[in-house]
Amino acid sequence: MAKGMRTGLILILVLCASCLVSCGETAVNYAYRNADCGANPVRIVSATSREDSEQARCAYQEHVAPDTPPDAPARYDLAFLEFGDHPAARLSDSQFLLIKSQIRQNRQAGRDTVLVAYVHGWRHDAEVNNRDVQGFRTMLNYTRSFLDQRGRMADTTEVLGVYIGWRGRQHDEETERKSNFPSIIPAAFTLGERKAISETLSEIVIADLRDIQSELDLDNSDDRMIVMGHSLGGNLLATGLMTELEEDLRRHGQDHRGQAFQPPLGNLTVLFNPAAESQKWTRLQLAMRDGAGLSPEWSRLLDPAETSLETLFPATQKPVYISITSICDKWGPEERSGDGLLNCDWATGYLFPLASHFSNSIDSNDRITIGYARANYYVTNRDGVKRWEIDGPAIGADFDIITNARAGGLSTYVNANVPDTSLCAPQGNWLYDARVSQIQGNHHNAGRGWDVEAGPRVKPEKGQSTALVQIRHDVSLPRPFWHNGVGLAPSVAPANGPLWNMRAHGSVIDDHRGLVNYPLWCVLNQILLDDVAAAN
Structure with missing residues (x-):
């Protein structure tokens, strides 16, 4: 094909994609979940994550699983909080007020609230039966099961899911799918523009989440709050929290060395596959080093200058800000899935x-x-001794996470209500024990390089651990970096650090959107609900 013809075809494709983007746009300032359903939550009995009820457009819903005991129903609340582009603002005050009102009602009734907030990402919104809404409902159903296993039943502890909706998709991809047109082609041209919108919304979304947080008592009760963002939703959170975290980390090293670092939002913030520039994390690492009186450059593993970083936080420090990305590097053969087809x-x-x-x-x-x-x-x-070194700043990913075995069933809405396939019993102290045992095993390394098995325990298969999830204070590198048959490089993060930038194996998050994973969600709930970093 002649060069001119190829160029012409490319231009035609670009024009067609641009037309689809502009001609198929979704409404800018439209709240999908704003039906007038009254002041009380509408009750929906649902056996699946699909939204087939006429009440699905209600802004506040109570979901109850069928065939559960009337005195201990498997139930959770689902609320929506939606934001528009032009202007960048909350689309419905009633959505916001319903959430705050329900938390107050829980407190007046003597119930604790476990609030799970989720900011969706690119190519999603709050439309009925959006795949992210379905996945979020599955996660909430698992959290309900995890709380039941801790004796915190629905009559004493309410699970409140808040789905943060914004126009992550700019055009009607469903219509394109029906016409057999590959929707990714026009969608690809919207990534940059949608990213800019997520950043514009970051300040007001976080302000509303903090206003909601003010209704909870995270210090003196069993209320808990986790905030998650996926893809551009992760970028929204990372953008809005970056400057404040940067200042807090620098100040912590200067004025609060050895004390626990406080969460920037709720109890825990998690970014899943964040579509955000690396500086939104590396700037935090540099601020931490600056607060500790260290230069950006790595001086050498176990050097006294580097180990001084370890005194910034106590061994009882919980992680408060986590990023998890499914990395495309080739992992070691002993850590690949049986079928080798994970994305x-x-x-x-x-x-x-x-x-x-x-x-x-x-x-x-x-x-x-x-x-x-x-x-x-x-x-x-x-002198015949091999050592890891770093050329340049000590920044970047600093933890590994991998799933050792499959759970006893798929991560589904139905399995969340089955005890054998939703096991996530309380597991306190595992993080503290991992850090301290590493110090006892090698008192020279200040606890660095710990390796912890966490999450639900299952009957082990041959050669496998009894724990489904493994978290390492190391970084797995591709084979060209290996030496002595090992590809584990030292983490640039302090062993007790509150920020975890985790490189995830495909068994943890499969592809870009495969974050609804029961073992992963169990571990995050353990960090949220249990005293995983408490001293024995």
Whole structure:
């Protein structure tokens, strides 16, 4: 094909995609879940995550699983809080007020509230039966089961899910699917523009979440709050929290060394496959080092200057800000799935850097996302001793997470109500024990390199652990970086650090959107609900 013809075809494709983007746009200032259903939550009995009820457009819903005991029903509340583009503002005050009112009612009735907030990402919104809404409902159903296993039944502890909706998709992809048109083609041209919108919304979304948080008593009760963002939803949170966290981390090292670092939002904030520039994390790492009186450069593992970083936080420090990205690096053969067909996060690994060439909203000098940032490791051989070194700043991903075995059933809405497939018993102290045992095993390393098995315990298969999830204070590197048959490089984070940038195996998050994973969700709930970092 002649070069001119190829160029012409490319231009035609671009024009067609642009037309689909502009001609198929969804409404800008329309709240999908704003039906007038009264002041009380509408009760919906649902056996699946699909939304087939006529009440699905209600802003506040109570979901009850069928065939559960009347005196201990498996139930959770689902609320929606939606935001528009022009202007960037809350679309419905009634949605916001219903959430605050229900928390107050829980407190007046003597019930605790476990609030789970979720900010969806690119190509999603709050439309009925959106896949992210369905996945969120599955996560809430598991949390209800996890609380029941802790003796915190629905009559004493309410699960309140808050789905944060915004126009993450700019056009009607469902119509394109019905016409057999690959929706990713026009959607790809909206990534940069939607990213800019997520950043514009970050301040007001976080302000509303903090207003809702003010209704909870996170210090003196069993109320809990976790905030999650996926893809551009993760970018929204990372953008809104970055400057404040940067200042707090620097101040902590200067004025509060050895004390616990406080969460920036709720009890725990989690970014799943965040479509955000790496600097939204690395700036925090540099601020932490600055507060500790260290230069950005790595001085050497176990050097006295580096180990001084370990005194910033106590061994009882819980993680308060976590990023988890499904990395496309090739993991070791002993850590690959049986079928070898697990997918990584192509959107933040490949599409994001590509889109940076066509969008002003992505920093052209920072085309790598948070999860894909990695220190420049290399190996030296001095006097016959091999050592890990870093060329440049000690920044980037600093933890690994992998699923050792499959749970006894798929991560589904139905299985969340089955005890054998939703086991997530209380597990206190595991993080503290891992840190302290590493110090006892090698008192020279200040607890670095700990390896913990967490999550639900299952009957082990041959050669497998009894725990489904493994978290390591190390970084797995691709084979070219291995030495002595090992690809585990030292983490650049302090062993007791409150910030975890985790490189996830495909068994933890499969592809870009496969975050509804029962073992992963169990571990995050343990961090939220249990004293995992408490001293024995």
